[in-house]
Amino acid sequence: MATMNPAIARPSDDLAPPESRWRSVSRRFLKHRLAVTGLVVLILLAVGVYLGPFVSPYAFDANDLAHAGDWHLTVRHWLGTDELGRDVLTRLLYAGRISFTVGLAVAGLSVLVGTLIGAFAGFFGGWVDSVSMRLVDVIQSVPLLMLLMVLVAFLGHDIRIIVLVIALTSWTGVARLVRGEILSLKGQEFIEAARSVGVGSFGQIFRHLIPNSLAPVFVSATLGVADAITLESALSFLGVGIQPPIPSWGNLLTDAQQYLIMTPWLAFYPGLMIFLTVASINFVGDGLRDALDPKLKQ
Amino acid sequence: MSRYVLRRILLAIPLLIGISALLFILMQKVPGGPLAVYGNNPHMHAADRARLIHAMGLDQPLHIQYIRWLISAVKGDLGHSLFTGRPVLAMIAERTPNTLMLMGLSTVLSLILGLALGIFSAVRPYSKFDYVATTGSFLGYSLPTFWFGIMLMMVFAARLHWLPAGGMHSLGQEDNWLDGLPYMILPITVLSIVSIASWSRFMRSSMMEVLRADFIRTARAKGLSEKVVIGSHALRNALIPVVTVVMMAMPSLFGGAVMTETIFSWPGIGRLFYDSLGKSDYPVMMGILLISATLVVVFNLLADVLYSVVDPRIRLD
Numbered sequence: 001m002a003t004m005n006p007a008i009a010r011p012s013d014d015l016a017p018p019e020s021r022w023r024s025v026s027r028r029f030l031k032h033r034l035a036v037t038g039l040v041v042l043i044l045l046a047v048g049v050y051l052g053p054f055v056s057p058y059a060f061d062a063n064d065l066a067h068a069g070d071w072h073l074t075v076r077h078w079l080g081t082d083e084l085g086r087d088v089l090t091r092l093l094y095a096g097r098i099s100f101t102v103g104l105a106v107a108g109l110s111v112l113v114g115t116l117i118g119a120f121a122g123f124f125g126g127w128v129d130s131v132s133m134r135l136v137d138v139i140q141s142v143p144l145l146m147l148l149m150v151l152v153a154f155l156g157h158d159i160r161i162i163v164l165v166i167a168l169t170s171w172t173g174v175a176r177l178v179r180g181e182i183l184s185l186k187g188q189e190f191i192e193a194a195r196s197v198g199v200g201s202f203g204q205i206f207r208h209l210i211p212n213s214l215a216p217v218f219v220s221a222t223l224g225v226a227d228a229i230t231l232e233s234a235l236s237f238l239g240v241g242i243q244p245p246i247p248s249w250g251n252l253l254t255d256a257q258q259y260l261i262m263t264p265w266l267a268f269y270p271g272l273m274i275f276l277t278v279a280s281i282n283f284v285g286d287g288l289r290d291a292l293d294p295k296l297k298q
Numbered sequence: 299m300s301r302y303v304l305r306r307i308l309l310a311i312p313l314l315i316g317i318s319a320l321l322f323i324l325m326q327k328v329p330g331g332p333l334a335v336y337g338n339n340p341h342m343h344a345a346d347r348a349r350l351i352h353a354m355g356l357d358q359p360l361h362i363q364y365i366r367w368l369i370s371a372v373k374g375d376l377g378h379s380l381f382t383g384r385p386v387l388a389m390i391a392e393r394t395p396n397t398l399m400l401m402g403l404s405t406v407l408s409l410i411l412g413l414a415l416g417i418f419s420a421v422r423p424y425s426k427f428d429y430v431a432t433t434g435s436f437l438g439y440s441l442p443t444f445w446f447g448i449m450l451m452m453v454f455a456a457r458l459h460w461l462p463a464g465g466m467h468s469l470g471q472e473d474n475w476l477d478g479l480p481y482m483i484l485p486i487t488v489l490s491i492v493s494i495a496s497w498s499r500f501m502r503s504s505m506m507e508v509l510r511a512d513f514i515r516t517a518r519a520k521g522l523s524e525k526v527v528i529g530s531h532a533l534r535n536a537l538i539p540v541v542t543v544v545m546m547a548m549p550s551l552f553g554g555a556v557m558t559e560t561i562f563s564w565p566g567i568g569r570l571f572y573d574s575l576g577k578s579d580y581p582v583m584m585g586i587l588l589i590s591a592t593l594v595v596v597f598n599l600l601a602d603v604l605y606s607v608v609d610p611r612i613r614l615d
Contacts, residue, residue, distance in 0.1 A: 271445025277442035
C-alpha cells in the first residue's frame with residue numbers, strides 16, 4: 001500500500017490513500033490549541049529577535065542621553081530608554097537573539113552528544129554501557145546550577161564556553177532516552193533482518209536504530225531549548241554568564257534591579273521575554289509529544 | 299531483600315568515587331591553583347611558596363593528592379575557607395538549619411497543594427478545572443524564579459511595604475520566631491510555585507495511569523463507591539511512584555535554593571555558595587557540591603530500596 005503508485009491506484013472515496021506520517025503528526029499538533037499558540041508566539045519572537053536589531057534605528061549600545069532614563073513609551077523609544085539612554089526595545093531584542101542562539105546551540109549539541117552516547121551504550125552494551133551510564137549518573141548527581149556556576153567561573157564567560165558548558169551537563173537526559181529506545185528496538189525483526197543481510201554495527205545504528213528512535217528525542221530537544229535558555233539567563237542574572245555590555249535577558253534583569261523603584265518596567269520586560277519564550281517552547285514540546293506519540297494520550 | 303539492598307549499596311560506592319574524582323579534577327582547574335590567593339601578596343617570597351607547596355603536599359603526584367583529599371573528606375575534613383580560615387564543614391553546618399527550614403516548609407506546602415491539584419485533575423480529566431490546572435502548571439513551570447522573585451519583591455516590599463525585601467529577621471530580633479515569619483512568605487511563595495507545578499503534573503499522570511487499570515474497573519464493578527475507589531484503591535497505587543520522586547527531591551532540601559536564597563538574601567547554603575563564588579572561596583564551594591552530590595546518591599539509593607518495599611514487583615533485578 002505504501003509503495004503503490006498513486007497513478008495506478010486511482011484512489012476513490014472508499015479507498016483513500018493512507019495519511020502520511022507527517023500529515024497525521026501535523027494534524028494532531030494543530031488540534032492542540034496551546035501548542036499552536038505557543039508556536040505562533042515563538043515564531044513572532046524569533047523573527048523579532050533575529051530581524052529586530054537590523055530594523056531598529058539604534059545600536060544596542062548607543063546612548064541617547066537627551067532621553068536617558070525615560071521609561072515612558074514614546075514614538076522615539078517604544079519601550080523607553082535605560083539609565084544610560086540606550087533603547088530598551090533594541091536591547092531586549094538583541095539580548096533575545098543571544099538567548100535564542102544559546103538555547104538552539106545547546107539543544108543541538110546536547111542532542112548530538114546524547115544521541116551518540118546513548119546509541120552506542122544501548123547497542124554495544126557491556127563496558128561501553130556501564131562507563132557511559134555511570135558518567136550520566138555522576139553528572140546527574142551534582143546540583144546543576146551550582147556545577148554550571150563553578151564551571152563558568154573557572155573556564156570564562158565567553159558565549160562559546162557558556163554554550164559548551166551547558167551542553168556538557170545536559171546531554172544526559174537524551175542519552176538515557178536514546179539508550180532505552182535502542183534497547184527496545186534492538187530485538188525487533190527489522191534489525192534482525194538488517195543484520196542477516198550483512199548490515200554492520202554502524203549501519204544498524206545510524207541507518208536503522210537512530211532514525212527510528214528520533215520521535216522522543218525531538219520532543220526532548222524542543223524542551224531542551226527552553227531549559228538552556230532558563231539556565232543561560234539564570235547564569236547571566238547571577239553575573240557569571242553573558243557579561244555586559246553585551247545584553248542578555250538575564251543580565252538586563254540584574255542591571256534593572258538597581259532601579260526597581262524608579263523604573264520598574266526595566267526589570268519587567270526581560271523576565272517577561274524569558275517567560276514567554278520558555279512557556280511557548282514548553283507548550284510546543286507538549287503538543288509535539290502528543291502529536292508524535294498518540295499512544296501516550298488517552 | 300537484603301541482597302538487593304547490599305547490591306545497590308555496592309553500586310553507589312563507585313558512583314561516589316566518580317563524583318569525588320570529578321570534583322577533585324575541577325578543583326585542580328582553579329585559576330592559578332590552590333595558592334592563587336597568595337598571588338598578590340608582596341610578602342610572599344618564592345621560597346615560602348615552595349615551602350607551602352611542599353607542606354601542603356602539592357608536589358605529590360595527582361592520584362596521591364586525590365587519595366589524601368578523599369580520606370580527609372570522608373573523615374569530615376573538607377578543608378578551610380580561603381576567606382575566613384574557618385573549617386568548611388562548620389560554615390556549612392551553621393547555614394544548614396536556615397536552608398532546611400525554608401526548603402522544608404515550601405516542600406510540605408507544595409506537596410500538599412501539588413498532589414491535591416494533580417488528584418482533582420486526574421479524577422475529572424479534560425474538565426474546566428483540569429484545563430485550568432494543567433495550563434497553570436505549565437505556566438508556573440516556565441516561570442523564571444529570579445524574575446518572579448524580583449517582581450514579588452517589587453510589588454510587596456518596595457511598593458506596598460507589606461513584607462520585607464530580604465534577610466531572615468529584623469535587627470536584634472534573631473530569637474523571635476514570630477518576627478521571622480513575614481521574611482519567609484516571599485521566598486516560600488517563589489519556591490513553591492514551581493514545585494506545585496511539577497508535583498501536580500506528576501501526580502496527575504500517575505493517577506490517570508492507575509485509573510485506567512483493570513483493578514479499578516473491578517473495584518467499580520464490585521459496586522464500591524467512587525470515594526472508596528479513588529480514595530483508597532487508586533490513590534494508594536498512584537502514590538507509589540510519587541514516593542520515589544519525593545525521596546529524590548529530598549537532597550534539594552539541602553542545597554536546592556541558590557537562586558531564591560540569593561535574591562532574598564536568605565542566609566542559607568545557596569547564598570553561602572553564591573557568596574563563596576564571588577570571593578573565589580573554592581574549598582567552601584567544593585564542600586557544598588560534595589555534600590549535595592553525596593546526598594543525591596544516598597537518597598536515590600533510599601528511593602530505590604523504598605520502592606522495592608512498597609512495590610515488590612520491582613525487586614527482581
